Every structure is written in C-alpha cells, then in structure tokens.
Amino acid sequence: MASSTVGRPRITPGRPEVDPRTEILDAAASLFAELGYAGTSTRRIAERAGMRQASMYYHFAGKEDILLALLEPSVAPTLERAADCLEAEDPVAALYDLARADVTTLLDEPHNIGTMYLAPEVAAEAFAPFRRARAELAGVYGALAHRIDPTQDEAFAGACCMQLVELVIPLRREGEVPDGLPERIAEACLRVARVAETDVARVRARS
Numbered sequence: 001m002a003s004s005t006v007g008r009p010r011i012t013p014g015r016p017e018v019d020p021r022t023e024i025l026d027a028a029a030s031l032f033a034e035l036g037y038a039g040t041s042t043r044r045i046a047e048r049a050g051m052r053q054a055s056m057y058y059h060f061a062g063k064e065d066i067l068l069a070l071l072e073p074s075v076a077p078t079l080e081r082a083a084d085c086l087e088a089e090d091p092v093a094a095l096y097d098l099a100r101a102d103v104t105t106l107l108d109e110p111h112n113i114g115t116m117y118l119a120p121e122v123a124a125e126a127f128a129p130f131r132r133a134r135a136e137l138a139g140v141y142g143a144l145a146h147r148i149d150p151t152q153d154e155a156f157a158g159a160c161c162m163q164l165v166e167l168v169i170p171l172r173r174e175g176e177v178p179d180g181l182p183e184r185i186a187e188a189c190l191r192v193a194r195v196a197e198t199d200v201a202r203v204r205a206r207s
Contacts, residue, residue: 021059023049028066029111037067037121064126070113071122071130078102079133082140091147092195096203098140099165099186106168107177114169138162145193152194161189 027048031040042063046053060066078101088094106114116122122130142158164185171177178184183204190200 020049020051020055023051024056024059024066025070026111028063029070029113032067032070032116033112037063037116037119064124067116067121068127068130070111071116071127072133074106074109074113075130075133075137077105079137079140082137086140086143091144092190092193092199093203093206095141095144095148095161095193095195096186096190098144099161099189100182102137102165103168103182103185106165107172107181112169112172114166115173117166117169134162141189149194157192160192164188164192 024045028040028045031044031048035044040063042056043053045063045066046056049056060069078098081101082098085094085098106112117134121127138158138161139154140158141161142154142156145152145157145161146154167185168177168181171181187200187204190203
C-alpha cells in the first residue's frame with residue numbers, strides 16, 4: 001500500500017515545489033515512454049526521481065502501483081460526470097459534452113500516459129480497475145449513441161467514440177495537436193451516433 005510517509009534522504013535534491021510522489025510519477029512516466037514498461041525498473045525510476053530505491057517504496061508498493069496511479073486519472077474525471085450525461089434530457093448535447101471533456105482530460109494529462117493503454121502488461125490483474133473504468137466509459141458513449149438512434153449497435157458505437165477520443169494520444173505523441181481538437185472530436189462522435197447536421201450545428205453554436 002502506498003504511503004505519504006517521508007522517505008530516507010534523497011540522492012539528489014528534488015524540485016522544492018514538487019512533492020516526492022509527483023516526482024516518482026513524472027520519472028516513471030518519462031521512462032515508460034522511453035523504455036516501455038518492461039524495460040523500466042524501479043531502480044531506474046528512483047534514480048530518475050533523484051531518490052533512493054528504498055525511499056520510493058514509502059510512496060508506492062511497486063511498479064504496477066505506479067502505473068495504475070498514472071492510468072486512473074486519465075479516465076476518472078470523465079467517468080465521474082458520465083452518470084449526469086446519461087440522465088441528461090438532450091443526449092446529443094450530452095454526448096458532445098462528454099467527448100469534449102474526455103479529450104480535454106487527455107490533453108491536460110501531463111504524461112500522455114494513454115500511450116500505455118495497449119501495453120500488454122495492462123492486461124494483468126493489477127490493472128483490472130483501470131480496464132473496468134475504461135470499459136464503463138465506452139459503455140456510456142454507446143448508451144448515449146443508442147438514445148440518439150435506438151437502431152445502433154450500442155457496443156460498436158461506444159467503441160468508435162472511444163477510438164475517436166483517444167486519437168489525441170498519438171497526436172500528442174507526434175506533437176501534431178490541431179487547434180480546437182476537443183470540439184472537432186466531439187463533433188465526430190456525434191456523426192458516429194448518426195446525429196443530423198442541424199443538431200451538430202446546434203450544439204456547436206451553443207458551445
């Protein structure tokens with residue numbers, strides 16, 4: 001179990017404005033991007049964070065714990081608003097707002113950790129909570145699309161919306177994020193849901 005207890009002295013001075021837990025997450029994220037999950041050891045993470053390996057274990061139980069702490073914030077904020085979206089009177093506006101918020105969350109996430117979504121290690125049992133959260137979010141997209149057009153395949157529509165939203169991940173990786181991306185992807189999700197162009201224009205104008 002992770003702990004906030006202060007660890008042993010650092011090998012190198014940390015950034016005074018950043019707490020050790022955040023430094024560990026920053027170090028791990030950069031190493032996962034450079035070396036992959038399998039190629040990153042806890043020793044390397046501790047070295048990159050400027051602390052002793054033993055000190056790192058005051059904050060995280062191990063490498064799986066660190067990756068889970070990085071993955072969950074990329075889904076949790078959008079999922080928290082999903083219930084309200086499902087209950088909204090206007091499913092078109094709700095789908096647009098959810099997709100736009102989801103893209104914004106992925107853009108704002110400091111590590112672009114979505115690059116790890118398809119890593120084979122994420123199939124391990126330790127990451128089951130993250131996979132369930134991501135599947136639940138896809139289900140919300142599908143449910144909204146089904147409300148808009150009951151003839152749609154709910155699971156397929158949800159998967160398509162998730163793929164559109166997560167397009168931000170490779171765009172960030174390549175440094176090619178265009179202006180207005182949250183709105184553009186949200187509109188694309190509406191078209192997946194077979195929303196009439198007049199309604200696309202309506203929610204776009206409202207925004």
